[in-house]
Amino acid sequence: MTEQPGTDWIAAELARRDASGLRRRLRSIDSPQDPWVTLDGRRVLMLCSNNYLGLANHPGLVEAVAAAARDAGVGAAASRLISGSMRAHGELEERLAAFKNTEAALLFNSGYHANVGVIAALVGPEDTVLSDELNHASIIDGCRLSRARAQVYRHLDLDQLEAGLRLPARRKLVVTDSVFSMDGDIAPLPGICDLAARYGAMVMVDEAHATGVLGATGAGVVELHGVRDRVTVQMGTLGKALGCFGAFVAGQRQVIDLLLNTARSFVYTTALPPAIVAAAAAALTLVETEPERRGQTLANAARLRAGLQRLGYVVPADETPIVPVMIGDPVETMSQCDQLLAEGIFVQGIRPPTVPAGTARLRATTMATHEPGDIDSALNAIARLRCPGTMSASA
């Protein structure tokens, strides 16, 4: 390999990550994202995707992509503010607004784009953003990009949130995951909205893991907790339960109009391909017409949580499809991940900085299309793990 000037630190950085068990590598999948996949050449149970409703390879979505590509082509050609907003985008936004029961919605190219763009559009250097310490990285990046003062409160701690809200600022924004991505617990949205109302703060809720899964119609925790009118902006992704790609925000029309003008990650990027937008519309139809999928993924998660508890693990009680198996040490976590893979069960290990130091874990997630027997196979493999110290670390 040719030595390029100024790059000797890169090998050292990779070696440092290797030595501390933090080096990440891609594993290759040679099949669609089904409940069973071909991973590095072997059939294994997929127990770590965000494909909660099992829609990522649904024939209706595949057909929607094909039909829309024939009809509308592949590329969106520019930002929607430049070369025109294609019909599929506007139609899906109307349906998403109806789904979320808000006045309007706006598509973004991913949840990551949505979070960085929206937070920086709502607050600036004279303002305060209050953020749960376990919020997703895209929220953290949005807070940084906004240059607002960031007050990070302890996970779910409303007292600390209130202390931050008391500080004077031009504008205040409280931002939280509704379902926390690595822990699977649920934010206390009514309490957060009460405090926001008392201190004149906006509220942003990231429903990445709840959209399509929780609430009576699958609209998310905002629906489950009945706080729709008290939330300034909700974010939902199309890439997880909806099985596609992209994201959206929903709220009052004036909020959406502002974001369309000022969210830089909306304005300055090429729009989603129309065929993907059409697939998301087909997925939304399935959320509406096949509500049993939500029940199935949650029932599978309940089966997994109950089984883990019987094995002595402490798991969050909240009813979501995300079930962390706490281990602590990153090297041990990856060793257990490999042991499970050898038994045909794929549960990816999650390490810092995705989770706080000392809380590395296997993050198990269920799909509507898993059979109960699949969950039992995973539990049997977990029971056979050689894992000194795991039980005591599972706090």
Ligand SMILES: *Cc1c(COP(=O)(O)O)cnc(C)c1O
């Ligand atoms: C996955 C995720 C995102 C990012 O969404 P993408 O559409 O995958 O970019 C944002 N917030 C949370 C909480 C997430 O888990």
